[in-house]
Amino acid sequence: MKMRIGVIFGCQTVEHEVSVISAVQAMFNMNKDKYEVIPIYISKEKEWYTGDLLKDIANYKDLDNLKRYAKKVVLYNKDGRFVLQNKKGLKTIIDEIDIAFPIVHGVQAEDGTVQGYLDMIGIPYVGSDLYAGVVGQDKVFMKQIFTACDIPIPKYLWFFDSEYYEDKEEIIKRIKELEFPVIIKPAKLGSSVGINRVNKIKDLEDAIEDSMGYDNKIVVEEVITDLIEVNCSVLGNYEYQELSAIEEVMSTEEFLSYSDKYIGGAKGTKSKGMASTNRIIPARIDEKLTKEVKSLAKKVFKILNASGVTRIDFLIDKKKNKVYVNEINSIPGSLAFYLWEPIGKGYKKLLDELITLTIRSYKNKNKKIYSFATNILQNPTNLKGGKGKFSKLN
Ligand SMILES: Nc1ncnc2c1ncn2[C@@H]1O[C@H](COP(=O)(O)OP(=O)(O)O)[C@@H](O)[C@H]1O
Ligand SMILES: [Mg+2]
Structure with missing residues (x-):
């Protein structure tokens, strides 16, 4: 039997369209002799859809039409099977997948969000887990780890929007210590959205405000x-x-x-x-x-x-x-x-x-211990702290 690959894409992110292109390309190129490809499109409204029409890029021109004909589903673990079940009307199982293949970009998608959901239901999935997803998306976390590991990066600083509103002068003063031009970025976007290069100090505030429209963490770094x-x-x-x-x-x-x-x-x-x-x-x-x-x-x-x-x-x-x-x-x-x-x-x-x-x-991961076979809640009176009383847990 062919392995069933559920390609997950779209999501509520500024890189929604980019993800659709990446996913349609991948679905087209997957070896059909070995794999059954099942598209799973997550709309900007966070609804999940499936159906063969999602494999054709031409169908994305009219999203309303696409959603009318695609099937609205939920993906969950039903007794160890990963099923796509009809969301409306009769709760019939529309399809089943063996492996999830997330081809999503950006916040609320690539940043660990989708991976976290897939881990929760226990399905094997292609690519990095949520930890790498988080660090890969947040430029501040990424830079902090790079610095700790001696990876060379441009000189930078970062701040929260609230710190800027509280004491703008202090933030500008810190930025002035960098060598101009500088580049201002929202910490967690992607695809160059909300990024501005600033050559002169007078243009700094506009660029910061633009970035703050997208994120509460702002990165300022020296331009190479x-x-x-x-x-x-x-x-x-x-x-x-x-x-x-x-x-x-x-x-x-x-x-x-x-x-x-x-x-x-x-x-x-x-x-x-x-x-x-x-x-x-x-x-x-x-x-x-x-x-x-x-x-x-x-x-x-x-x-x-x-x-x-x-x-x-x-x-x-x-x-x-x-x-x-x-x-x-x-x-x-x-x-x-x-x-x-x-x-x-x-x-x-x-x-x-x-x-x-x-x-x-997935096989290796399953060899690690994730839960204990004992259930201490079976007999609560034996818990530390004695009879029926719950003690403080360490
Ligand atoms: N320090 C820098 N010096 C010069 N150019 C930069 C610098 N940082 C970013 N850029 C330019 O901006 C683009 C987008 O920045 P990047 O940090 O890659 O954001 P994104 O996550 O949106 O891709 C880069 O591809 C590069 O052209
Ligand atoms: Mg980039």
């Missing part, structure tokens, strides 16, 4: 001026890590914007997700820098205990020949398949390896 941006994908888990080709990404603006990433180059090319960004593979960097990027990519992947396929992004200062890690994407756009093709791993093979890796990790 003579910049080459390169990305490297890492595949594996904590035991082994495989490295992709390194891409050099080009921007049409001062930094890689949402439209650079997804709308395509200046010629108005059709949207193809991250696969359409202006890029050069392999990146035009020398052997020494290549080695450094690869070694840092592996290190970042490992310290976050990531799994599946990720993409680690770098900022290189051309003049100083210095490499900085910008971020990790725990579920990268287009699953970074275009970085594996140049080294001989086609998309089908990549997807296949991701699923195999998931099955192996």
